[in-house]
Structures are given as structure tokens and as C-alpha cells.
Amino acid sequence: MATPLPTPGVGRTPEPPDAGGACASCALAPEATRLARLGLDPGRYSHVVALAGNPNTGKSTVFNALTGLRQHVGNWAGKTVARAEGGFSYGGVGYRIVDLPGTYSLLSASADEDVARDVLLFGRPDVTVVVVDATRLERNLPLVLQVRQITGRVVVALNLVDEARRHGITVDVRHLARELGVPVVATAARRGEGLPDLLAAIEQVATTDDPPPPLRLVHRDPELERAVATLADQVAARFPTLPNTRWVALRLLEGDPGIEAAVRDGSLGDLAAPPPGTVEAAG
Amino acid sequence: MTLDELPRGDRAVVTALDIRGGARRRLMDLGLLPGSAVHAEMTSPLGDPTAYEIRGALVVLRREQARAVHVEPEGR
Ligand SMILES: Nc1nc2c(ncn2[C@@H]2O[C@H](COP(=O)(O)OP(=O)(O)O)[C@@H](O)[C@H]2O)c(=O)[nH]1
Numbered sequence: 185m186a187t188p189l190p191t192p193g194v195g196r197t198p199e200p201p202d203a204g205g206a207c208a209s210c211a212l213a214p215e216a217t218r219l220a221r222l223g224l225d226p227g228r229y230s231h232v233v234a235l236a237g238n239p240n241t242g243k244s245t246v247f248n249a250l251t252g253l254r255q256h257v258g259n260w261a262g263k264t265v266a267r268a269e270g271g272f273s274y275g276g277v278g279y280r281i282v283d284l285p286g287t288y289s290l291l292s293a294s295a296d297e298d299v300a301r302d303v304l305l306f307g308r309p310d311v312t313v314v315v316v317d318a319t320r321l322e323r324n325l326p327l328v329l330q331v332r333q334i335t336g337r338v339v340v341a342l343n344l345v346d347e348a349r350r351h352g353i354t355v356d357v358r359h360l361a362r363e364l365g366v367p368v369v370a371t372a373a374r375r376g377e378g379l380p381d382l383l384a385a386i387e388q389v390a391t392t393d394d395p396p397p398p399l400r401l402v403h404r405d406p407e408l409e410r411a412v413a414t415l416a417d418q419v420a421a422r423f424p425t426l427p428n429t430r431w432v433a434l435r436l437l438e439g440d441p442g443i444e445a446a447v448r449d450g451s452l453g454d455l456a457a458p459p460p461g462t463v464e465a466a467g
Numbered sequence: 468m469t470l471d472e473l474p475r476g477d478r479a480v481v482t483a484l485d486i487r488g489g490a491r492r493r494l495m496d497l498g499l500l501p502g503s504a505v506h507a508e509m510t511s512p513l514g515d516p517t518a519y520e521i522r523g524a525l526v527v528l529r530r531e532q533a534r535a536v537h538v539e540p541e542g543r
Pocket residue numbers: 237238239240241242243244245246256257258259264286343344345346347371372373374375
């Protein structure tokens with residue numbers, strides 16, 4: 185348990201970590217959480233974490249807390265223009281983390297949402313953290329379900345629980361986790377609340393050999409099911425390294441123009457990244 | 468009736484979306500599905516667009532979008 189921490193970028197000697205970072209309700213203290221913020225350069229990293237979520241749910245706040253960077257945080261739409269990247273280490277293991285533009289859906293076409301969906305679908309992050317607004321849970325859950333249809337390597341950060349408390353809203357976190365089949369962690373990222381638990385959940389999902397399977401939409405209509413399966417096989421034959429061919433087939437059947445174009449000009453194949461778990465040196 | 472006819476301040480429940488393709492997807496992503504509760508909140512001076520409260524969020528729709536949304540007004 186007393187793993188020595190590599191702490192580049194943190195000008196202090198870490199104290200031995202206590203039991204899982206007991207400070208769950210105070211500002212995130214790196215020495216108490218096995219966390220080292222690595223700023224822009226994660227150096228060698230073992231895992232890639234993507235931060236997804238609706239606009240204004242606190243993605244950049246989480247990103248900054250984990251990396252020590254100052255990605256713009258604010259209260260208006262469209263501020264995360266492209267994706268931002270940084271790094272941290274946790275328990276001595278390096279993570280690269282990507283702060284994605286806010287998106288309500290992976291299915292509608294808009295420039296911001298395309299960035300997010302390309303990374304999630306084809307970049308195959310080891311962990312996708314979906315940051316949701318606890319005061320607007322119903323509005324946020326469709327994206328969680330869409331991400332769960334792509335991967336089981338998901339952690340839900342139920343953020344803004346301080347705001348929710350102020351509004352008298354309590355969320356049954358355990359029930360939500362059971363229904364989604366993935367860890368759900370209550371956080372108030374602006375004050376660091378819950379971030380030690382979030383890190384522990386990220387580590388668990390990143391290192392498990394046995395993630396839950398992606399949620400599969402059940403189509404009552406056997407003809408539709410047959411069409412999806414046939415088309416998915418054809419997509420797989422044309423793009424052998426592409427994950428999520430079933431998802432692509434559904435998009436094609438729905439007439440998604442972006443996916444159609446990417447199939448036609450072959451660029452869909454370029455999106456496929458090396459499989460997860462590959463250890464790379466950052467460029 | 469369709470959503471564009473819902474008087475400001477009134478509530479309704481979505482019954483159907485009469486639109487296809489990307490525009491249908493867009494409405495669904497905004498939370499407009501059969502069964503969704505909608506509340507007409509504010510209308511701009513010219514009556515278009517209108518802001519609706521849908522599933523805890525304020526969503527602004529143009530009239531032609533709202534016209535594609537069939538609703539059952541809430542009895543008062
Ligand atoms: N009260 C409260 N505010 C938060 C919390 N997390 C983020 N915020 C604020 O919410 C706003 C949006 O945060 P930001 O990180 O920019 O959201 P993003 O659009 O998802 O990247 C900012 O004003 C943050 O300071 C939280 O847990 N509690």
C-alpha cells in the first residue's frame with residue numbers, strides 16, 4: 185500500500201497514502217489520494233481516460249483538478265472548442281486524460297459532438313467518465329445510455345451534488361449504479377468532494393479484465409435486427425479493425441450523413457485506434 | 468394539437484413526432500419523446516422561436532420544429 189509516488193510537477197514529498205484517501209469532503213489533497221498532477225505531459229502512460237458529458241456539467245473542473253491545468257471553466261456554451269489533453273498519475277500508474285467538448289448526444293451531427301463521438305467510438309479510451317449534472321439527471325441520462333451502448337468501461341461522475349443538495353434533490357447512487365451496470369460516484373468537483381472515490385473508480389475500470397458488456401438495444405422487430413446484423417457484417421468486412429460495427433450499422437440505417445460519408449470515402453477506417461491497454465510514449 | 472399551438476404557460480405531453488431523419492433525431496436528443504412533459508415558457512416578441520421546459524432543461528425551438536411535435540395538452 186505504501187507505494188512510492190513519482191511526483192513530477194508536484195513540489196512536495198508525498199506522505200504515505202492513508203486508507204484510500206479518507207478525506208472525502210475536503211479539497212483534493214494529492215498526498216492523501218495517491219494522485220500526482222502531471223499537467224500537459226503525462227510522460228509514459230498506461231491508460232487513456234475520456235471525459236464526456238453535457239455542456240456545463242463540470243468536465244473541465246474535473247480535468248483541472250486531476251491534471252493541475254487551467255482549462256477554461258465557465259458558465260456558457262461552446263467554451264471547450266476542441267479537446268484538451270493532460271495527464272496525472274494515480275497509484276504510480278500514468279494516465280492520459282482528454283477533456284471533450286460538451287455534448288447532449290452521440291447521434292446528432294454538430295462539429296463539437298463529432299469530436300466527442302469520434303473519440304468515444306473509435307479512440308477506444310480505457311475509461312470514459314461521463315460527468316452528469318445531479319440537478320438535471322433526466323436530461324443527462326440519454327448520453328450515459330448512448331455511451332453504455334458503446335462500452336462497459338464507464339464511470340459516471342454524478343457531479344454538482346452540492347447544488348442538488350441545495351435544491352433538496354437526493355440521488356440514489358447505488359440504485360443508479362446497479363441499473364447502469366457501472367460505478368457511479370457522487371462528486372462536487374469544484375470543492376474536490378468525491379474526487380478520491382472517482383479516482384479509485386477510474387483505476388478499477390481501467391485495470392479490470394472483465395468490464396460489463398456494452399448495453400445492447402433490443403429491437404422487437406426481427407427484420408430490423410436482421411438488417412443491422414447483415415450491415416454490421418459488411419462494415420466489419422470493409423473495416424476489419426473497427427470496433428462498434430453494430431453501432432455504425434444502426435447509424436447507417438438511420439441515414440446519419442456523417443457516418444455515411446465516412447464509410448463512402450474510407451475515413452471511417454482511419455478512426456480506428458490501437459486496442460486499449462497499449463502502452464505508448466506521449467509525443 | 469401540435470406544440471407550436473400550445474399557449475404560453477401551458478403544459479402538455481408529447482404523443483408523437485411527425486418528422487424524419489436528422490431533424491427527428493435532434494428533437495429526440497432534446498428530450499422530446501412520446502411521454503415527455505413539456506411546458507411552454509417564453510415566446511420571443513414575434514412568436515418565434517419559443518422556449519420550452521423539457522425534462523428540467525430550457526430548450527428553444529423554431530416554429531417549424533414545434534409544429535412536428537404532436538402533444539396532448541394537460542387538462543386544467
Ligand atoms: N456548485 C458547483 N459548481 C460546479 C461544480 N463543478 C463545476 N462547477 C461549476 O460549473 C460551471 C461549469 O463547469 P465546467 O467545468 O466549465 O463545465 P464543462 O462545460 O462541463 O467543462 C463552472 O462555473 C464551474 O465552476 C460542482 O461540483 N459544484
